[in-house]
Amino acid sequence: MSWLTLFAQVQIHHRASDCESNNGFCPDWIIKNFGDRYVDPFFRHLELVVISVLVGFVIAFALGIVAHRRRWLVGPVVGITGVLYTIPSVAAFLLLVPITGFGLLTAVIALSSYTLLIIFRNVVAGLAAAPAEARDAALGMGLTDSQVLWRVEVPLALPEIFAGVRIATTTTVGLAALAFFANAGGLGGLIFGDLVFKSNVVVAGGLCIVMAFVLDGLLLFAQRLSTPWVRAARA
């Protein structure tokens, strides 16, 4: 199945009313079709985003931890993830299809690789930003190297790490709209399925924006909960 056939499969709605025939913004049509057309793709989109960011985070965080104690690794990792980042996203999906086929796997590989650069850089910068005197005091009091990492450096890097994950998540919500090129579903299929019908574009696009906002809000909330000292310092 080639990607061109995907377009052919997209179901075009029946233009029943005037508003619909004129491709306008039709609240009645939206209310009637919302449950059937948009709910499942929305959750599929969410699934793509959450899995991709999680996978990207795990890889980037692990790389960041390794590169933190071996600084010479930072350059090469930034270089490689940077190259991944510059591959045009549509091209990435299409390049992967012959190897991993259509579906979730292809979409997640492409989407998570876009998060690596952002998250990795923030993890490394966050870990390096722990105050030298806190590290010195920690070692001087008898924390081992790994205790310094997990009890001092990682907690102090959290604001920076969260910042990276938030940018990566917002970006991925947008990029996941292209996952339909890999036949991985999501809201992208709906948007591109009928670009001229305003009701469709507004609802599908709007849901992407809502998802980006909600996820960002949840991450911000988690960040506040896990870094109470940051607010204490500002007060």
Added chain:
Amino acid sequence: MAAALEFQQVSKTYPGSDEPAIQSLSFEVPAGDICVLVGPSGCGKTTTMRMVNRMVSITSGEILLDGRSVLDRKAYELRREIGYTIQQIGLFPHETVAANIATVPKLLGWPKDRIRDRVGALLDMFSLPQDMAGRYPAQLSGGQRQRVGVARALASDPSIMLMDEPFGAIDPITRGRLQNEFLRLQGELRKTIVFVTHDIDEAIKMGDRIAVLKKGGVLAQYATPAELLLAPVDAFVEDFVGADRALKRLALLRVRDVDLWKAPRVRPGDPVAQAQEQVADSDLPYSLLIDADGKPLGWLSDRDLAGERVPDEADTAPTPRLDQDSVLRDALAELLEEDTQYGPVVDERGAVIGVLSIELIAQFLASKDPRELDPPERAGVEP
């Protein structure tokens, strides 16, 4: 419980450097003493301190804690036995005051109750309110942070403490207060302390013994503060101690340690003849009017004593009232401030115990016997 510390021929050469940072350093710190490492920047005083807990590796020689080499256990185990404070304090910004103080007890696996009790006790010890336990370092003042840093170093009651300019980053007034507070605590705790500073005045104030280091990590002199001020071994030490070293000795002795003049004391209503008799017997030209509690009311002039009986009020105020616990330097400053030759010395209740004069201070400055200069609280230190 304190540990004795001994440096035996300790040297340090940093990798890639031809010049040693520390050269064959040998000295002993008796258990319970404060040993101050002092010297110009680059003399290796911090390096010397950091070799004790192996934050800096030892190139050659031995450092013994209670006779046991610091090298014969894992570095992190050694460090958990040694209190550690640095100038920048290094509190963990993401942990509360209580969690910061609990760092080493947690590493040692203390039960939660014991840690909580210990944190509470340490907050009390450093005059910090209990509700500070839940605050973050960013919410504290500089002086409070400094106290929490020292409290954290004391948390597991280590037998030895390393303190690298612990009062360096705060204003002079708070620093003076923290120094006094710490000396008072040390009076009870009797820890063995290695204290690094670049400030000779702080060294003299804090040290039972002072190691003066010069460039290249060479020990120039190791002595008590009094010995150091009275008999610097060479031009370097003399220069480092300062041209005013005679005056600095005034910071070593407290007023109560001086053989004070006896004050001719009279109370209101005493016969004038008695007052005159007492003045004739004393070193002072005037008698001191005191109240029923022995507190000074003033100096009686000849005019005050014109009648039969001593009056209720005196012509001259009894200022300055010198605290018996002040050091001589401060007492002298007070006398000069009041533009007077002498002042009554009072005890903690405000009662007169004698009179200190500029003449007495001058006699002290002229004396050369270091044993006389050794204040009683430092008498335990053998050269």
